[in-house]
Amino acid sequence: MHASTTLYHGPIVHSLSLDELEYAVDALVCVSPDGIINWIERNVDTSEIQDRAASHGLILDGTNNAVEIVQLGGHEFLCPGLIDTHTHAPQYPNLGLGQEYQLLDWLSNVTFPREAMFSDSTYATAVYEEVVKRTLAVGVTTASYYASLHESASKILAETTLRAGQRALIGKCNMDRNCPPEYREPSAKDSIEATRALISHVRAICPAGGPTAPLVQPCVTPRFALSCTSELMASLGELVAEDPSLHLQTHLSENTAEIKETLDLFPDCESYTAVYDKYGMLRKGTILAHCVWLSPAEMTVISDRHAGISHCPTSNFNLMSGGARVGAMLDEGIEVGLGSDCGGGFAIGILSQIRDASKLSKMIALNASTSEPSKKRKYSDKPLSIPALFHMATLGGASICNLKDRIGNFEAGKEFDALRVTPGASPGFFLDVGEDTTATSGSKSRQERVEVLKRNFERFLFVSDDRDIADVWVQGRRVAGSRS
Numbered sequence: 477m478h479a480s481t482t483l484y485h486g487p488i489v490h491s492l493s494l495d496e497l498e499y500a501v502d503a504l505v506c507v508s509p510d511g512i513i514n515w516i517e518r519n520v521d522t523s524e525i526q527d528r529a530a531s532h533g534l535i536l537d538g539t540n541n542a543v544e545i546v547q548l549g550g551h552e553f554l555c556p557g558l559i560d561t562h563t564h565a566p567q568y569p570n571l572g573l574g575q576e577y578q579l580l581d582w583l584s585n586v587t588f589p590r591e592a593m594f595s596d597s598t599y600a601t602a603v604y605e606e607v608v609k610r611t612l613a614v615g616v617t618t619a620s621y622y623a624s625l626h627e628s629a630s631k632i633l634a635e636t637t638l639r640a641g642q643r644a645l646i647g648k649c650n651m652d653r654n655c656p657p658e659y660r661e662p663s664a665k666d667s668i669e670a671t672r673a674l675i676s677h678v679r680a681i682c683p684a685g686g687p688t689a690p691l692v693q694p695c696v697t698p699r700f701a702l703s704c705t706s707e708l709m710a711s712l713g714e715l716v717a718e719d720p721s722l723h724l725q726t727h728l729s730e731n732t733a734e735i736k737e738t739l740d741l742f743p744d745c746e747s748y749t750a751v752y753d754k755y756g757m758l759r760k761g762t763i764l765a766h767c768v769w770l771s772p773a774e775m776t777v778i779s780d781r782h783a784g785i786s787h788c789p790t791s792n793f794n795l796m797s798g799g800a801r802v803g804a805m806l807d808e809g810i811e812v813g814l815g816s817d818c819g820g821g822f823a824i825g826i827l828s829q830i831r832d833a834s835k836l837s838k839m840i841a842l843n844a845s846t847s848e849p850s851k852k853r854k855y856s857d858k859p860l861s862i863p864a865l866f867h868m869a870t871l872g873g874a875s876i877c878n879l880k881d882r883i884g885n886f887e888a889g890k891e892f893d894a895l896r897v898t899p900g901a902s903p904g905f906f907l908d909v910g911e912d913t914t915a916t917s918g919s920k921s922r923q924e925r926v927e928v929l930k931r932n933f934e935r936f937l938f939v940s941d942d943r944d945i946a947d948v949w950v951q952g953r954r955v956a957g958s959r960s
Contacts, residue, residue, distance in 0.1 A: 480541065481514070481534065482507045482952065485525060486548025487925075489555045489933045490885040491867040494806065494855075499933070501925045504528055505554070507892045510687050511952025515888050519922070522547070551900065551907060551932055555866075556885050557617025557893035557950065558826040559873030562725070562765040562786035562815025564622045565633055566591045566600075568607045570819035579731035579795050582820070584656075591624040591649075592659040600629035604636040611642070612956035614825030614942045617893040617949075618643040620725055620763055620786070620815075620877060622697055625649045625661055627670040634678045638692045641955035643893065645723050645877060647697025648674045650712060654702050664708035668715065671696060675722070688891055688951055689882045693723060695763075700727040701738045701751045713755035723761050723878060725786075726752065729774070730766035731797045749774040758783045761878040765815055766791075767805070768798040775808040784811040784876025787868065789832035791820035799836045803855035806864070813873030830865045830937050862934060896947035897940070899932050901958065904939035907932070 484505040492498055504520040506529075507513055517528050525545070526536045534543055548554065567587060574586035594600045611619055621637070621644055623630035630648035637644040648671055652661045661667040675694040682692040698704045698712050716722050729735055729748050738748050745751045749770065752758050758781035765786045770778070778785065787802050805812050814829040815821075821829075837860040844857030855864070874884030883893045899905045908931075920928070936944065947957035 480544045481509060482544045482546060483525065483529060483534075484546045484548070484554060485520065485522065487553035487929050488886055489553055489866075489929065491556070491863065491871040492885065494864045494867045494872075495861070497863045497866060497933075499926050499929050501922055501929055505886060505892075506532065506534070507952045509952075511892050511950075512687055513886060513888050513890050513892050516886060548896070550898065551928075552896060552898045552946070553929060553933065554886075554894050554896055555933070555936075556870045556883070557895055557948065558615045558869050559618040559813060559877065559884070560611065560616045560816050560826055561620050561763055561784075561813035561873045561876055562622075562788055563611075563619055563818045564820075565604055565607050566594050566624045566629070567819035568610075568824070569603060571824070572822050573819070575794070577795070578733070579797060579820075580733055580737075582795055587819070588656050588659045592656070594624040594626050594629040597628050597632060600624075600626070600632045601636070604629075604633045605640075608636050608640045608642055609956070610824055612640060612948055613945070613958075614827070615895045615945045615948060616642070616825055617895075618873070618877065618879070618883065620645040620695065620723075621647065622699070622725070623648050625651050625659065625667075627673055630674050631677050634674070634692050634694075635681060638682055641691070641950050641953055643879075643883070643950055644692050645695040645725070646674070646678055646692060647695035647723075647725055649697050649699045649703075650708055651699050651703040652708050653705050664705055664711055667708055668711045671712075671715065689879065691951065695723040695725050697724070698726045698757070700734070701742065701748070702734060706742075709751075709755040709757075713757055716759070717756050720759075720761075723763070724757055724759070725763040725765065726757065728752065728764040728767050729769040730792070731795070732769060735769060747771065747774050749777050753777060753781065763813075763876050765817065766797065766800065768792055768800045770801075770805075772804070775805060775810060779808045779810045784813060786813050786815035786876065787833060788815040788817035788821060788829070789836045790823055790828055791815075791817035793832060793836075794822055795820050799840060801840060801856070802833065802837060802860065802868075803840070803858055806855040807853055811872055811875040812868050813876045814868050825942075826869050827937065827940060830869055833868065834860055834865055834938075862937065866937065892949055892952040894949045895945050896949075896957065896959075897936055897944055898946040898959070899936060899940065899944050901943035902939070902941045904941075905935055905944055
């Protein structure tokens with residue numbers, strides 16, 4: 477909650493659909509004290525701010541301390557906060573480690589030993605505070621976090637994100653088989669009880685109600701089918717069936733060896749996807765990470781169940797898992813977001829995922845067959861466009877997190893999760909001499925400034941880093957940024 481209404485004036489960029497970004501150089505965005513976008517006006521010159529505000533009942537006469545005006549300058553612009561739809565909070569200390577392994581060996585040799593350390597609450601607290609601070613700094617306003625299997629450490633992660641002001645889904649991993657004895661839950665019953673305890677805790681510290689969505693929400697998290705007995709899978713399916721508001725996240729079809737072992741454990745299921753479908757886990761609000769090796773039939777099932785997919789290209793490259801066919805998923809009508817999958821991926825944040833998703837889509841396009849195009853093949857075997865990439869990083873991510881009506885772009889009624897980009901601080905970001913996108917610039921027409929904004933936005937996606945992210949807001953509250 478903030479003391480004043482805030483007016484942001486200057487360039488904005490946000491997603492309207494997979495195929496369209498809006499670039500507006502003279503936008504006026506009104507954010508309420510509770511962090512909700514009240515209204516947006518376009519084509520507002522600086523001299524018109526007072527009149528436009530007055531048309532909405534805001535009097536700017538120099539004495540109204542209830543209204544703050546934030547004027548963007550230089551090459552600055554606003555864009556929605558980035559959404560990381562799949563990341564493992566306890567794996568951040570492992571960034572850059574385990575380069576010699578593929579998935580299952582990487583879990584055994586690198587990941588499970590690290591996650592077991594989170595039985596120590598002091599250690600968990602120290603790591604999670606650093607994780608949340610760093611992910612906010614790189615512009616991740618919403619993160620779907622896997623914690624470890626420990627109930628106490630998972631509660632610490634939820635408390636940490638809430639205290640820092642990051643929007644988050646928090647899940648305690650469910651794991652009662654195929655894990656080391658020292659890092660395995662004693663039984664399906666113990667796993668369910670701990671999961672219910674975490675759900676209750678998160679909802680107690682961040683209850684629903686009021687004009688904004690709960691900042692932190694619980695997420696049921698069967699790590700993957702390999703780590704869960706049939707009893708545990710059935711119990712988790714019953715849990716989400718009795719509470720449709722619950723989020724659910726898991727891994728699917730990341731690695732060919734993983735797929736084979738899963739089908740050996742569930743011989744009555746014709747596919748990996750069918751395992752989750754059998755237990756009622758494919759639904760709106762389900763986030764399926766990776767999905768590298770899906771068959772067309774599996775994509776159809778996922779689409780029919782309205783589940784979403786988190787595309788994690790850096791991790792899929794790094795662990796030699798393969799390349800997900802995102803275009804085919806989009807053509808099937810599946811919502812797709814981006815995930816860093818730290819520490820299978822070796823970079824934090826979503827800018828690196830945008831870049832790797834772009835590269836992967838170009839590789840797939842280069843290797844595509846020469847089959848005749850069809851009306852259904854709008855995205856398949858084609859490079860992902862800049863609008864599609866940014867959609868996955870924002871509005872698509874919001875959709876698969878079941879938050880599309882609250883965040884993801886700058887629409888009236890949504891919450892103000894946003895980045896103020898001040899390009900030029902990172903060494904890769906080269907600003908053309910004489911380019912100026914300020915709303916007050918009289919040297920260029922509005923359309924000329926839109927073209928400059930388009931170029932700088934593309935540079936932001938492909939060469940920028942956290943040094944160019946001056947401010948990070950979640951629910952209208954500034955929570956991070958490079959600006960001192």
